[in-house]
Amino acid sequence: MDEEITFGPRDAAPLASGNHEAIVIDIVTNNYRVKKVYVDQGSAVDIMFYRVFKELGLKDDQLTLVRTPLVGFTGPPISLEGMITLMVTVGQAPKCRTVPVNFVVVKQSSLYNVFLGRPALNALRAIPSTFHLSVKFLTPGGIAEVHGYPEVARACYLATLRGQKKVIAQTTCLEPYIPGDEAQQLDTQDEVEEFPLREDRPDQVLRIGALLPAKEKEGLKALLREYSQVFAWSVDDMPGIPTDLAVHHLNVDPHFKPVKQKKRSFAPERNEVIRAEVGKLLESRIIMEVYYSTWLANPVLEDVR
The missing domain is CATH 2.40.70.10 (Acid Proteases)
Known part of the structure; x- marks a missing residue:
């Protein structure tokens, strides 16, 4: 400096x-x-x-x-x-x-x-x-x-x-x-260009700056395709994450008595969505099934629009 x-x-x-x-x-x-x-x-x-x-x-x-x-x-x-x-x-x-x-x-x-x-x-x-x-x-x-x-x-x-x-x-x-x-960050309106990350998966699309020099653009595409395995498009792309890498747990004081929520009923179409999403997580071994007789939390559905 x-x-x-x-x-x-x-x-x-x-x-x-x-x-x-x-x-x-x-x-x-x-x-x-x-x-x-x-x-x-x-x-x-x-x-x-x-x-x-x-x-x-x-x-x-x-x-x-x-x-x-x-x-x-x-x-x-x-x-x-x-x-x-x-x-x-x-x-x-x-x-x-x-x-x-x-x-x-x-x-x-x-x-x-x-x-x-x-x-x-x-x-x-x-x-x-x-x-x-x-x-x-x-x-x-x-x-x-x-x-x-x-x-x-x-x-x-x-x-x-x-x-x-x-x-x-x-x-x-x-x-x-x-x-x-x-x-x-740059507060610009630069144009972007979409390109498929994998030829066999046209739905997996990334975006890069359309105004990049041609050589730099091709180099960036090659780099992204080389490390395409780091991109997760769904839970199916993240099977069996080691717990020493990432783990989620509830930070609950063990001295507090667990609270069992009243079971909530969902409409049939919502039950299907819940069943499908939980099934994906189970198949990917991201979650596992356990049984608690004194504790229960109802699933929460979010609208993503």
């Missing part, structure tokens, strides 16, 4: 940079991708607005009391709801970094969800360029460059001029973040 960070002629400047737009990016925190994050080099604190705090599933009792008010260039001091430390990921794997950020939480209306101020930028050792509308910082995978969304910044600016702050602020700006899900 000793490379030099520079901005030069090779870094394309978006046309919007001529309009002096703000740098607005995305971050990942608390298993959510948070949009409309304002990179504010003029702020001495990192700010999260209370509505976003609640949408992230956080509770008021997680806040640390802060008595010092937030003071800006104009207007009266703003009281803080408190402070919370969250792990924040900026960038896209493998060029990304995760750092702890101390957010002060305020109950104010804003077109943005979060202000990343100097503390977060310094923790990332980030170098913003307002001309290029991007932020660069060092990562173990090399120099990461996070580009801003000038159209979002422009829309927020115009909404402010039109007095539409409350309308824009109420729009949904969070997305659940699933680690390893590239479509979610």
